[in-house]
Amino acid sequence: MTDNFALYPSLRDSVVLVTGGASGIGAEHVTQFARQGAKVAFLDIADSESAALTRTLTTEHLPPPLYRHCDLTDIPALQAAIAEVAKQLGPITVLVNNAANDQRHDYEDVTVAFWDERMATNLRHQFFAIQAVAPMMRAAGGGSIINFGSISWHASQGGMPAYTTAKAAVEGLTKGMARDLGPDGIRVNCIIPGWIMTQRQIDLWLTQEAETKLLAAQCLKTKLVPADVSRMVLWLASDDSRMCSSQLWVVDGGRL
Structure with missing residues (x-):
């Protein structure tokens, strides 16, 4: 199974x-x-x-993961879900702040309400999840928190300013919390x-033209798949990376 x-x-x-573990990259994290x-x-x-996802994992004869329905923009619900997970499984020592939504939007159409909703969807829950798990990690003697940023703003990608702003802020959150914790x-x-x-x-944005431009920009001429990122997550979560903190880890095939 692990090749x-x-x-x-x-x-x-x-x-x-x-967080955000039902599909896409998040589901790969759960699986790995x-x-x-x-x-x-x-x-x-x-x-x-x-x-x-749970059915798929059981076919591999793996213990089913614990799933909790939670709207991450509802911070009290997030805090309650984290407390429930800890009660059922034990103190959380690895947090993967994966959930996000990269919905495209024109800057001229952005309202105050939409801006606030994008911050809540892509940034705010990462901080409050950290705040909730930190005491149990401290009591356990340590832990690993892995936040997810985005290549989009590094690459000066337009067409979604609220998303790129939120993802840029994740890097600042990472640096500050690494120092505090x-x-x-x-x-x-x-x-x-x-x-x-x-x-x-693939369904929304991958065209032949986009793929050609992508591979031209990457040093490695292969498209990335979710497992490529999840394997970095595993290493950062493990004791093998015990002296690595406050760092930005780029997994992009050499694009930046």
């Missing part, structure tokens, strides 16, 4: 929480942690996709993925 890729003994039986023998929970609002043995890192070929990306 020729690494197994991390430190991840076995660790309690991992993934389950294969490592971790106790995995994930939050999402996509009930049918979550059930399908470091004395407690809690590492905070940020992954900057390139264009990852999830089904959503």
Whole structure:
């Protein structure tokens, strides 16, 4: 099941929480942690996709992950879901702040309400999830928090200013929280993925022209898939990266 890729003994039986874990990159995170023998929970609002993921993992004879329906823009609901996960599985020592929505939008059409909703969808929940897990990580003697940024603003991508602003801010959040939580043995890192070929990306935006431009920009002439990012997540979550914090990890095939 793991092909020729690494197994991390430190991840076995660790309690991992993934936000936005029902589909796409998030579902790959859940799958990869389950294969490592971790106790995995994930939050999402996509009930049918979550059930399908659980069924897929059980066909691999893996323990089913713990799924909780949660609208991450509802911070009290997020805090309650995190507390419930910890009650059922034990203290969370790995947090993957994966959830986001890269909906395109024209800057001329942005309202105050839309701007605030995009910040809530792509940025705010990352901080409050960190705030909720930090005490249990501190009590456990440490932990790993992995935030997800985006290549989009690094590449000066237009057409979604609220999203690129939120994702730029994730890097600042990462740096500041790494400093604040470091004395407690809690590492905070940020992954900057390139264009990852999830089904959503393929359906909405991958054209032959776009693919040609993408591969021309990358040093490595192969499209990235979710597992390419998840394997970086596994390493950052494991003790193998125990002295890595406050860093930005780019997984983009050499595009930037």
